[in-house]
Amino acid sequence: MNRKFACLTIDMEPDYGDPEGHIRLLEDPEYFERYTAIINRYNAKVTMFTVTSLFERFGAHFERLAKHIPLEYAAHSYSHDPHNAASREEVERSAQVMKRINGKGPLGYRAPYGQITREGLGHLLDSGYQYDASVYTSVRPGKFGYANLHMPNSPFRIRRGEESLIEFPFTSLSGARIVFGLSYVKLLGWGLYSMLWRVSGLPDVTLALSHPHDFYFHELAKFHPASTEKLALSLNATRAFDYYDKIVAELNRQGYEFVFVSEALEHVQALPGLQELSLESWK
Numbered sequence: 001m002n003r004k005f006a007c008l009t010i011d012m013e014p015d016y017g018d019p020e021g022h023i024r025l026l027e028d029p030e031y032f033e034r035y036t037a038i039i040n041r042y043n044a045k046v047t048m049f050t051v052t053s054l055f056e057r058f059g060a061h062f063e064r065l066a067k068h069i070p071l072e073y074a075a076h077s078y079s080h081d082p083h084n085a086a087s088r089e090e091v092e093r094s095a096q097v098m099k100r101i102n103g104k105g106p107l108g109y110r111a112p113y114g115q116i117t118r119e120g121l122g123h124l125l126d127s128g129y130q131y132d133a134s135v136y137t138s139v140r141p142g143k144f145g146y147a148n149l150h151m152p153n154s155p156f157r158i159r160r161g162e163e164s165l166i167e168f169p170f171t172s173l174s175g176a177r178i179v180f181g182l183s184y185v186k187l188l189g190w191g192l193y194s195m196l197w198r199v200s201g202l203p204d205v206t207l208a209l210s211h212p213h214d215f216y217f218h219e220l221a222k223f224h225p226a227s228t229e230k231l232a233l234s235l236n237a238t239r240a241f242d243y244y245d246k247i248v249a250e251l252n253r254q255g256y257e258f259v260f261v262s263e264a265l266e267h268v269q270a271l272p273g274l275q276e277l278s279l280e281s282w283k
Contacts, residue, residue: 005264006256007207012050013080016213017223025212026061034241039069042248044258049076049110052097072260074108082144085111086120095127108261110134113144118282125163131265133168138177152275154203155268160279166268171207175200181209185243186236205264215240
């Protein structure tokens with residue numbers, strides 16, 4: 001029986017739409033306690049893809065979080081600018097911060113809104129990153145949308161000559177290709193989403209997606225004008241912590257081992273016959 005690995009990831013960025021750039025998950029004691037309690041209840045681990053410029057303002061909050069749950073840092077760009085999601089400047093500045101924080105070279109990167117490009121992957125290789133986690137393997141219309149049904153739903157290698165890095169795509173339900181993340185569970189509701197999960201399944205190496213705002217968008221709705229996006233994000237907003245608990249509990253029930261992405265990287269790198277894509281063929 002194959003070992004199965006689950007990586008709980010959170011994209012640590014300011015609360016969506018908040019003009020003062022707060023992160024309530026870290027600043028509100030109730031939210032902090034509810035989040036960390038879920039992680040610890042299942043002996044889970046969290047890989048935090050962090051907007052690296054936030055270490056200056058929220059560094060003490062990050063350190064406090066790391067004292068309460070098993071936590072590792074990865075980069076989520078430097079400034080969270082979706083128009084320059086993996087520009088050379090964003091990648092290199094993030095690498096500098098990660099080296100200062102971790103005491104070693106950069107390990108992983110996630111581009112805002114999944115806006116990774118061939119050039120961006122080249123910048124990651126140039127800066128010594130060992131993995132990327134930016135590709136949505138699903139479809140989303142609109143601004144910063146994507147259509148990546150042709151991409152593998154499991155980790156694969158991106159090669160540039162003798163150099164390579166591992167791509168950990170945003171995991172989707174294997175059959176349905178619906179993103180495996182808290183925002184999508186809220187959108188569909190636990191009943192429908194869990195049914196699709198049972199039918200579709202997940203790959204053996206799975207990354208679960210969340211953002212701070214996913215847990216309390218009802219508090220942020222006032223910052224957003226009426227729109228389809230606002231409606232979608234508002235659905236089941238007050239049930240977010242309960243839904244997240246159900247996600248982690250179900251992964252645990254299905255026999256997934258909770259690991260950091262860095263630990264999944266070691267496993268994936270040793271897999272024989274890992275699928276490869278050349279950087280030149282990237283679309």
